[in-house]
Structure formats: structure tokens, C-alpha cells
Amino acid sequence: MEDEDFDPDAGGEAQEADPMDEAKPELSRRDVVVFVIDARKPMLEHQLGGLPFAFVALDCVARCMTERIVSAESDLMAVVLVGTAKTGNAYDFAHQSVLMPLAELRASRIRELRNLVAEAKLFGKGDFGADIGGPMEEGEEGRLSVSMALHHVQLLLSKELKANDATKRCIFFTCADHAADPVRAGEHEASMKSRDMLEQGIALIPFFFQPPGPPLELGAFWRKVVAANRKPAQPDGVALAGAADADFNADTPADELTVCASGEAGAVHALVRRSAARRLVRKRVALxxxxxxxxxxxxxxxxxxKHKPAARTVDLRTNELIVRSVRRLCEKTTAFLNEFQLGHLFFVGGTIATFEPGEKAKLAxxxxxxxxxxxxxxxxxxxxxxxxxxxxxxxxxxxxxxxxxxxxxxxxxxxxxxxxxxxxxxxxxxxxxxxxxxxxxxxxxxxxxxxxxxxxxxxxxxxxxxxxxxLRDVPLAVSRAAPSAEAVDAAREVVRALGVEYEPKPSPVLAHFYTALEAAALNEAPQAVVDATLPDEERALKRAREQVERLRGAAYGDEYDPDAGAKKKRPPKAAVPETDDEWRALASSAGALDALNADALKGYCEQHGLKKSGKKSDLVARVAAHVADG
Structure with a gap:
């Protein structure tokens, strides 16, 4: 799995297109997770926050699924129980049962898990149902091992076609990691199986619950198993002299083998989320x-x-994509020009700099x-x-x-x-x-x-x-006179008076879209859409009229009139001619008749027996023609 190119411009302004940006980032890939829960007696007897360890893990799984079903599109998840009395899996692994098969998330499956957790809270003990049964009996641990559980997970993920191009993880919940645990037998086999999972791109992440008694011995077994699941250092990497590497196996620091000894079940969920986020790596680089x-x-x-989808041009009738190509022609010969016949000219310091083909690319x-x-x-x-x-x-x-x-x-x-x-x-x-x-x-x-x-x-x-x-220095005009205490108090009152409760408003863009869509479907004219997001100035002024007046008086004085201002001078009205000579003189001036109002033009038409109907332009033409005829 190759890492995608790290983009330090994420969230900033648009940059030149990078060929690596065309690759699908790891963060947007399908996520496939198999939760493996140890269902033996210790996980069912010991409790955390009044809930058995196994059902604390199951509650964590249900929470993670709830988050993913809201935010993800096609993630795959499964729940496997190890150490059960009955066997329920497609590969006939002893004492392993599939509580939820590997599939896309569904609300009904999450509801089933939550019902199991709710019953465990109600009755104080856990029960996975008759199909799975209780925990395995003592003395049968020899038929169960970590390598067998990992092999089961490996088969589940390798047989699922949808998991091929995905981020695959196995999260293992248990509370046993002591030397006397028979399930820990076969350290070499478990490490080899963990290495096989690494080759298939499956990350192994263990989580441990702290049972009553001495702390867990998080030492040799799980550390070796997890270390086998991590990529080794590249041979060309240069290590720092004197850097101790005993506590750090590849990308697995000591804190990855974590004991959850919290009295709150929610801490396990936070731990799982934190570990999952730690592996969403965009790019690995050498500093x-x-x-x-x-x-x-x-x-x-x-x-x-979020990359904006590029606009594409399609044919209006067939809806097929139109492919465009740009070719450059010689202005004299009209022959096509290739990239080696093109040059670039730049104005630098008042002169023209010429770049030969290929020189511009070297600048980058x-x-x-x-x-x-x-x-x-x-x-x-x-x-x-x-x-x-x-x-x-x-x-x-x-x-x-x-x-x-x-x-x-x-x-x-x-x-x-x-x-x-x-x-x-x-x-x-x-x-x-x-x-x-x-x-x-x-x-x-x-x-x-x-x-x-x-x-x-x-x-x-x-x-x-x-x-x-x-970076630039912007000169700011700073007022020398500090506002008075009365003006500050008045401004506070304005802010308090304008406070309103949150009220969700419909999106005007979506409203316009669906209105136009409905009108196109019904072959009708689109209805007008009212934009409820625009500020209601009249309503706001009505709520804070007194406070605004008080602020205006404190800031500008009682004699301040906001409506007073420079009045626009209206152009003087054109004098109405009274004699025929005055009408002839007025008609000889370009645009003079247009300055008269319609009543003056209609008066002339009535006086000389002309038609008075029509627009003003018709009246002007009629009067000008009559005056010219004399």
C-alpha cells in the first residue's frame, strides 16, 4: 500500500494541479474492520462499570458502527467471538462464532448488538444467545489459540472481494496476557500468522482489559505478535546514532499495548477511536x-x-460527454504546431525574455x-x-x-x-x-x-x-477620541436588544433548485422563492429602536439628524413656449423639445388641432414636424 502525497496546502488557496492529487487518498478509502472479542469466562465474569468486559467491548463496537453508518458510505465490519461453547463459522474453527458477518453496516445489525448490551446491563450478566451458547468449558483451551483466531480473520478478509482495495484492521479485545494462559500457546505460530496478515495489508490492534488483581504482563507474547504485524524499517533509512530502539518495534511504540483500567466504559470507545485515527496516514517522509x-x-x-468536481460538457440531446482538444496553428501556414515548435515570451524588467522548449519546465x-x-x-x-x-x-x-x-x-x-x-x-x-x-x-x-x-x-x-x-502592513484609521461610558453602555443595550433565538432557515439555493426542477417537470413557470436568510432590517429596527436612538445621541449628540444630508439639486424645469416663434426657436435646439413634459406637448397639439394620443416620443415628433412645416 503506497502512501499518498502529503498536501501542506490542504485548506488553503487553490494551487497548481499536482499529479499526485489524482490518486485516491487513503483517508477516503473503504474501511474494513473485524472486531474479535474474547468470550471466555474471565471476559464474562469481570465487569467494568457494571458491565462484563465482553459486553463493554460489544458496546464499543456498536458505538463505532453507529458513527460509521452516519459518516461512511460503504465500510465493512464484522464481529467474531472466540472461546465460545459452540462453533459457528463457515470454516469450522473450533470455539469461534461469527456474531455479525462481514458486510456493509445496517441499522438492524447495530440494533441487535445494542439489544445484547442492554440485556447485559439489565440482568448483570451477558448472554450471546442460544446459537452461540456460553463460554467454553475448562480444559478445552487446547483447541483454541491466537493463531487460529488470526487465521479466521485472515480468511474472512481475503475471501471478501470488497475488501481488496481497502484499509483492513483486526481489533482484538481480551483480558488475558499472563504466562499461564493456554490460549497464548504457540507464540511462533501466532507471530507467523501476524506476519501473513501484514503481507495482506491487515493491521492487528490488541486492546486489553485490566482484571482484578495484579497488572497484566504486557510483555513478550503480544509484543512479538504485534511487532510481526508492522513493517520493518527501510534498508536505506539512516538511523540516528545512539537512538534506542528496544522499546519501539517498527511503528509500534510501547503505548500501543494499552491496558484499559478505567471505571468508565466510554474510555474503551475513546481508545478504539484514537487508535483508528492514528493509522490514517497521508504520507510518510524523512525529515x-x-x-x-x-x-x-x-x-x-x-x-x-473537498475537491470540487470538474465541470463537464455533455451533448444536449444524447447526454454524451463531449471531448475537447486544443491544437495550435501557425498564423501564416495554418499548419499544426507541436510542443517543440512553441516558445514562451515573458516581459522582465522592460525587456522580453525568450524561453526555449523545455526551459520553462526546468524552472519548476x-x-x-x-x-x-x-x-x-x-x-x-x-x-x-x-x-x-x-x-x-x-x-x-x-x-x-x-x-x-x-x-x-x-x-x-x-x-x-x-x-x-x-x-x-x-x-x-x-x-x-x-x-x-x-x-x-x-x-x-x-x-x-x-x-x-x-x-x-x-x-x-x-x-x-x-x-x-x-504579509503586509495595513494602515488602520484609529480614532483619537475614546468612546464615552454612556456610549459603551448604549452599545451594549443595542446588542442585547438585537439578540434572537436560533431559528433554522431553509437553504435558498436548494429551494431555487427544487423549484426549478419541479417547474421543468410540470412544464410550468417557476414560483418565486423567498430567501429567509436575508436580514430583516425592519424587524430588527423595531426591536431596538429606543436603544439605537440612545446610542445615536450618546455618540453624535442630540442635534444629529441622520436623514439630513446634501440634497440633490433638481434641474430647472424648461420654460413652456407661448408663441410660435418661441416654439420654432426651441425646436431648432437639439433635445430641447424632449425637455418639455407631456402636458406642454399635448397643449401645443390641442392648440393646433393635432392628435394628442401616443407616447411622449410620438408627441415630440408630431410637434417637431408641425413646427418645421411652419
Missing amino acids: ALPSGQKIGLALVNLVQK DFGDAGLRCIGFVPAAELQPYHMVGAAAFATASNEVASGSAGACRALITQMAAKRVAMVASWVSKGGQPRLLALSPQLERRAPRAAGGIVELPFGFHVARLPYSDD
């Missing part, structure tokens, strides 16, 4: 330091820009694409107006360079202690170089009593810095 060493970073666009070559550290500046010098567009977030990634996780933590800790931010240059493929500011963020964990989950991870907030042309 090149001035010393030549590299730190691998995984970049995520926190705010994704700013070297190898990547992220390079330039230096460090005090964090206080970064201002909010320096951030152009939405910021991204970067975390350590050992897939680019081994040892990046430890080196990144050390770098972030030192930068935060010295209160500095990094300035780096970003060169994308075929794009202009950009200056980026990397602001460090220290890790923050919740107390162990609240689950010990990572609330804020180690990483960098990556902000795109503006060019010097983007």
Missing part, C-alpha cells in the same frame, strides 16, 4: 537534519479539503522532493496569522528510518524544553517549495485510574508559513 541524519515522520492532514525543478530542516526559531515568534491554511500533524515512523520513534521523542522533548520551533522546507513533486513550521507537542496521558490512555501523542504540528508577499 533530513543538517547533519545528514534522517527521522521518519508520518504526516496526517487533520482537515481534508527545485531539487529532490522531501522535508529538510533549516533551523530553529523561538516558539514565541510564531503568530496565528503566520499559519496559512489548516495545520497537519506528524508523528514518528520507523518505516522510513529505524530508530525514528526514540529520536523523535528526544527531539520533541528538547524543543519543548527550550521553547523553540523548527523551520523546514518542503518540496513536493512538481510544486513550489514551501516553508513549514514544526511546533512540538509533548505526550499527555490520562491517569492510570482513568485508563492511562494517551490523550495527546508525541508529535509536531506542521503549519504552512506564508511568503513575504503575503
